[in-house]
Amino acid sequence: MEKFLIEGGHPISGEVTPAGNKNAALPILAACILTREKVVLHNIPNIEDVRTMRSLLESLGISIQTVDEHTWEIQSSEVRPRDMDPDLCRKIRASILLAGPMIARAGTLELPPPGGDVIGRRRVDTHILALSALGAEVNYNRTFSFKAKELHGADILLDEASVTATENAIMAAVTAKGRSIIRNAASEPHIQELCAFLNKIGADIHHIGSNTLLINGVDQLGGGEYTIGPDYLEVVSFIGAAVVTHGSITIRNAGSEYLNMVKLVFQRLGVDWEEKGQDIFVPKRQRLTIEPDLGNAIPEISVMPWPAFPTDLMSIAIVVATQSKGTVLFHDWMYPSRMFFTDKLVGMGAQIVLCDPHRCIVQGPSHLYGEKMESPDIRAGMALLLAALSAEGTSSIRSVAQIDRGYEKIDEKLAKLGVNIQRVKG
Numbered sequence: 001m002e003k004f005l006i007e008g009g010h011p012i013s014g015e016v017t018p019a020g021n022k023n024a025a026l027p028i029l030a031a032c033i034l035t036r037e038k039v040v041l042h043n044i045p046n047i048e049d050v051r052t053m054r055s056l057l058e059s060l061g062i063s064i065q066t067v068d069e070h071t072w073e074i075q076s077s078e079v080r081p082r083d084m085d086p087d088l089c090r091k092i093r094a095s096i097l098l099a100g101p102m103i104a105r106a107g108t109l110e111l112p113p114p115g116g117d118v119i120g121r122r123r124v125d126t127h128i129l130a131l132s133a134l135g136a137e138v139n140y141n142r143t144f145s146f147k148a149k150e151l152h153g154a155d156i157l158l159d160e161a162s163v164t165a166t167e168n169a170i171m172a173a174v175t176a177k178g179r180s181i182i183r184n185a186a187s188e189p190h191i192q193e194l195c196a197f198l199n200k201i202g203a204d205i206h207h208i209g210s211n212t213l214l215i216n217g218v219d220q221l222g223g224g225e226y227t228i229g230p231d232y233l234e235v236v237s238f239i240g241a242a243v244v245t246h247g248s249i250t251i252r253n254a255g256s257e258y259l260n261m262v263k264l265v266f267q268r269l270g271v272d273w274e275e276k277g278q279d280i281f282v283p284k285r286q287r288l289t290i291e292p293d294l295g296n297a298i299p300e301i302s303v304m305p306w307p308a309f310p311t312d313l314m315s316i317a318i319v320v321a322t323q324s325k326g327t328v329l330f331h332d333w334m335y336p337s338r339m340f341f342t343d344k345l346v347g348m349g350a351q352i353v354l355c356d357p358h359r360c361i362v363q364g365p366s367h368l369y370g371e372k373m374e375s376p377d378i379r380a381g382m383a384l385l386l387a388a389l390s391a392e393g394t395s396s397i398r399s400v401a402q403i404d405r406g407y408e409k410i411d412e413k414l415a416k417l418g419v420n421i422q423r424v425k426g
């Protein structure tokens, strides 16, 4: 076990380039199963979840060569569903993404329930709904068994706009016979990237970015190269780090086209930034005053499927709000266990009322003090790290593996921005 020791209270400054988007890399790696041809992927984030997905693919008999730290050459000449390592599946949520492409390619797969962040019950029913509609036979008895002789196109209405279920449906549909329509599809940047990658290697997907995807099944996919886009969750984490330390930062290749809604929400917290082409500049001077709603009502920030404010950024927004003047209600109806980390912020001096598992009220600004903490999940871990940067004194954060799961070399990147952070055993 490792922990971070962070000396807070100092402004960060400098520039940083975000890693590739984890939640795009994971489905794109799974999608490589769909083609026998060689695929070269660039800007793959060097993080634990992606390494687990690589091991999973390798256990299926897929060949992966490392060209450099962020570039892999992948060839799925043959796939061996029976050799898949079930323990690796239990480590990551994205193991469920093997279902769509494996049914399409091999017609069979036995899959244990997926792992991932422990942030409440995580349904897989929508995956079953979509894959069954495309012709798969699905049985569940503590492990999933998928079978299909041939997949066929279908008009599918997803019962919720689930991110990974949409990705599974897309991957199963691209080589199915005939036309598919996926309605109530999720449209997060990673789903758009998955579609762009698949079209690049020969798929025929239309209306990318909308909630109704039209897919004409093709006989086979080819090879090609694709560069994974920047991780907007990491970009916003760095914006948060600059704001809570009263520092400034330039974020290179930040994918600002994905940040429009995040900007609207952060403006309500008194935070702004400038776009310079693909870069973002966060200035030192920020208003840091929470904007009330019309009639001086307490504003509410709520998560929603894309293009609204993403659940994965709620914890960062909460920490930013502790440094802003005023009162704001945060509401995450998606997950029942993502807000409990606010107890740790209260321990550091933040004024937060956790109303119920889905809602908290933050009143700022608060002077935070260093604390001993543990990272409960990937995004809460990052939020605690931001709180530690802002706090007076030294903080320690245990279970940094939770943060490493999604953020590449975060300690090294922060150190380059002037943060006194050490990774030690403990």
Ligand SMILES: CC(=O)N[C@H]1[C@@H](OP(=O)(O)OP(=O)(O)OC[C@H]2O[C@@H](n3ccc(=O)[nH]c3=O)[C@H](O)[C@@H]2O)O[C@H](CO)[C@@H](O)[C@@H]1O
Pocket (backbone or CB within 6 Å): 023, 026, 093, 094, 121, 122, 123, 160, 161, 162, 163, 164, 165, 186, 305, 310, 311, 312, 334, 335
């Ligand atoms: C590997 C990966 O990509 N993981 C992401 C993916 O997880 P994942 O695909 O597992 O998340 P889902 O989109 O399926 O669902 C998230 C939660 O919201 C609920 N829900 C979702 C949509 C909806 O219309 N109604 C509804 O109730 C689900 O039941 C679930 O509890 O998307 C989540 C939501 O953006 C992110 O937190 C995860 O980081």
Ligand SMILES: C=C(OP(=O)(O)O)C(=O)O
Pocket (backbone or CB within 6 Å): 023, 092, 093, 094, 115, 116, 117, 312, 378, 379, 406
């Ligand atoms: C919840 C997350 O990841 P996963 O779905 O892989 O658990 C996340 O990235 O915030």
